[in-house]
Amino acid sequence: MSHEAAHVKQALRDWIVQHAHRPLDGIRDDTLILEERVITSLQVMELILFIERTAARRINLPQLKPSSFRSIDSIYETFFAGEGRDHAAV
Amino acid sequence: MMPATQEFTATVTKLCRISEDQFADPFETLDWPESLDREQWYFSPELISLYGMPEYEQLPERQKKSLSFHEAVNFFSLNIHGEKALIEGLAKNLYLRKDPDISPYLHHFLDEENKHMIYFGRFCSRYAGEIYPDRKLSFPREYAPGEEEFLFFAKVMIFEEIVDVYNKRMGADSRLVPIAVEINRLHHIDESRHLAFGRLMTHWLFKRFAPEWSAETLSGVRNYLKSYLPSVWREYYNTDVYQDAGLPDVHALQERAYARPEARAHRDQVSRQCIQYLLDTQMLIEEPSL
Numbered sequence: 567m568s569h570e571a572a573h574v575k576q577a578l579r580d581w582i583v584q585h586a587h588r589p590l591d592g593i594r595d596d597t598l599i600l601e602e603r604v605i606t607s608l609q610v611m612e613l614i615l616f617i618e619r620t621a622a623r624r625i626n627l628p629q630l631k632p633s634s635f636r637s638i639d640s641i642y643e644t645f646f647a648g649e650g651r652d653h654a655a656v
Numbered sequence: 657m658m659p660a661t662q663e664f665t666a667t668v669t670k671l672c673r674i675s676e677d678q679f680a681d682p683f684e685t686l687d688w689p690e691s692l693d694r695e696q697w698y699f700s701p702e703l704i705s706l707y708g709m710p711e712y713e714q715l716p717e718r719q720k721k722s723l724s725f726h727e728a729v730n731f732f733s734l735n736i737h738g739e740k741a742l743i744e745g746l747a748k749n750l751y752l753r754k755d756p757d758i759s760p761y762l763h764h765f766l767d768e769e770n771k772h773m774i775y776f777g778r779f780c781s782r783y784a785g786e787i788y789p790d791r792k793l794s795f796p797r798e799y800a801p802g803e804e805e806f807l808f809f810a811k812v813m814i815f816e817e818i819v820d821v822y823n824k825r826m827g828a829d830s831r832l833v834p835i836a837v838e839i840n841r842l843h844h845i846d847e848s849r850h851l852a853f854g855r856l857m858t859h860w861l862f863k864r865f866a867p868e869w870s871a872e873t874l875s876g877v878r879n880y881l882k883s884y885l886p887s888v889w890r891e892y893y894n895t896d897v898y899q900d901a902g903l904p905d906v907h908a909l910q911e912r913a914y915a916r917p918e919a920r921a922h923r924d925q926v927s928r929q930c931i932q933y934l935l936d937t938q939m940l941i942e943e944p945s946l
Contacts, residue, residue, distance in 0.1 A: 600795055606880070606883060607793065607794065607795045608880070608883045608884060608887045609883075609887075610792075610793050610795075611791045611792055611793075611887055611890060611891070612887075612890065614791050615791070615890075615895070615907070615910070618895065618907065619907040624895075624896070624899075627789035627790065627791060628789055630793060632793055632794075632795050635793070
């Protein structure tokens with residue numbers, strides 16, 4: 567994993583832990599954050615704002631799919647990694 | 657005293673009669689100027705999300721007014737997204753239950769919400785060339801009996817009660833351009849009936865289903881509503897608005913704007929009646945953190 571990827575994933579992990587809806591033993595990059603109710607659907611809006619702030623650009627909201635928010639890995643792939651980043655940016 | 661269902665039916669009949677009496681053609685009701693002078697007020701200054709902040713106060717008058725235009729576009733966009741979801745949910749509830757039979761009023765509700773979207777959509781498309789995108793996503797899940805229906809009407813009620821405070825103020829604000837005043841005024845007139853129906857329906861569903869929910873479901877429902885209120889408010893602080901108004905460092909600005917004690921007091925004041933209603937009816941048992 568590149569230094570940039572590790573940095574972004576750590577920032578996402580910190581945000582999720584800080585906003586967790588329930589006590590956490592730990593969180594992996596593939597933890598299903600919505601299915602396991604780590605964060606609630608209502609918090610996704612805040613998460614989107616955090617992603618926009620971290621990526622320093624607007625996200626192409628109409629094309630977003632719930633599956634983009636399954637885990638730290640899927641968030642990273644959708645919004646920060648190569649093709650996903652281009653697709654998700656306005 | 658009338659039984660609950662009978663009282664419900666009487667109210668629905670009365671609301672239907674008023675809707676029929678006040679039936680309006682959305683294409684005839686408003687005068688739509690070809691273009692608008694951006695150096696006018698479109699949103700009451702005191703309701704602008706940055707009002708009172710140094711970043712706002714030091715702007716030249718022209719830029720404050722430009723910001724007010726984008727705040728209006730955001731407010732109308734929020735209404736479009738809210739009403740799209742509302743229409744979908746109302747349509748699902750048509751002819752769903754006979755006791756009480758709410759379908760006669762749902763037809764009016766749907767008709768009126770569609771008209772509101774015509775007003776909001778035309779303003780945003782014609783004068784801003786865009787509707788700000790929705791940042792909410794919905795995730796399918798399993799519900800206990802009546803839970804999804806209750807949450808739908810409770811969310812509608814909360815969203816509309818907050819919107820209505822803004823509509824009422826701006827529908828009577830002579831500083832604003834006439835088209836902005838009229839859209840707010842007309843929306844408020846219809847919303848007063850929708851709010852009455854929303855409270856009635858939400859409370860009825862809660863009384864009907866909550867006693868059958870497990871302690872876990874009931875607590876989940878209350879937690880959801882408690883989180884829903886601030887999530888509605890978050891959208892009133894939109895980085896797209898600040899960016900389009902030419903303001904710098906929009907994400908940090910948004911965070912500062914939302915976190916101010918004055919902003920929290922404003923949100924509390926606007927939401928107070930709604931929160932009190934939720935507390936009085938036990939739909940909430942503790943204050944939400946706004």
